[in-house]
Amino acid sequence: MEMVLFVLIGLIIGSFLTAAGLRIPDGQSIVYPPSRCPACSRRLRPWNLVPVLSYLLQRGRCSGCGERISILYPSGELAFAILAAASFYIFGWSWELAAALLFSAMLVMISVSDLRFMLIPDRILLAFGIPLALLRLTAAPLDPWWDAAAGSAGGFALLFAAAAASRGGLGGGDVKLYAIVGLMLGFSGMLMSLAASSILGLSAGLAGVLIRKWGRETEIPFGPFIAAGALLVYFAGA
Numbered sequence: 001m002e003m004v005l006f007v008l009i010g011l012i013i014g015s016f017l018t019a020a021g022l023r024i025p026d027g028q029s030i031v032y033p034p035s036r037c038p039a040c041s042r043r044l045r046p047w048n049l050v051p052v053l054s055y056l057l058q059r060g061r062c063s064g065c066g067e068r069i070s071i072l073y074p075s076g077e078l079a080f081a082i083l084a085a086a087s088f089y090i091f092g093w094s095w096e097l098a099a100a101l102l103f104s105a106m107l108v109m110i111s112v113s114d115l116r117f118m119l120i121p122d123r124i125l126l127a128f129g130i131p132l133a134l135l136r137l138t139a140a141p142l143d144p145w146w147d148a149a150a151g152s153a154g155g156f157a158l159l160f161a162a163a164a165a166s167r168g169g170l171g172g173g174d175v176k177l178y179a180i181v182g183l184m185l186g187f188s189g190m191l192m193s194l195a196a197s198s199i200l201g202l203s204a205g206l207a208g209v210l211i212r213k214w215g216r217e218t219e220i221p222f223g224p225f226i227a228a229g230a231l232l233v234y235f236a237g238a
């Protein structure tokens, strides 16, 4: 019963997170204007805003002008619903559940933002990084307690070096994001997630080259791969 509730509330919150993740990098307010079709500006009605379902019923198109709706909306909604349910399943009612939900929410937001704008906004990192740091320092510490600080500093330093070496492949957002990933996973978890993210990113890059004929110049946002690798290690290690 509680699991079903987590999925349903996860879908609704996921819908908000996705919309905010697509508005914040654009400098838009997250509450105003109300949701509208970016193509024809038609105000969305409540029945257009049911997570995932509206997208499926409208076959992925605006019911006003027929313009395609970004697949990022139902994907973000579904992703957060699954992560919220998994968090509750694994951690139950605990402080780590709060950390898991915040971490998942942040990663969904930065993934949609990075996929759309090739940008991981500082505002999102700060909004989630501060409460996560407080949780790791107080109610939901790692064992030993200093592992969060070691992971955070190590993640930042490693990605900083990688960004400097890649000359533009990795951005400053990825570096700052890894400070938070290290905070959540600790030092060894951070290293494992880095390996997982790199394998996922390289596989996707290779698939892109083979299937979609991506060239050397194709820019790939690394945020979603960092998110997937971090969540994999976080949930598998729990």
Ligand SMILES: [Zn+2]
Binding pocket: 037, 038, 039, 040, 041, 042, 062, 063, 064, 065, 066, 067
């Ligand atoms: Zn429209």
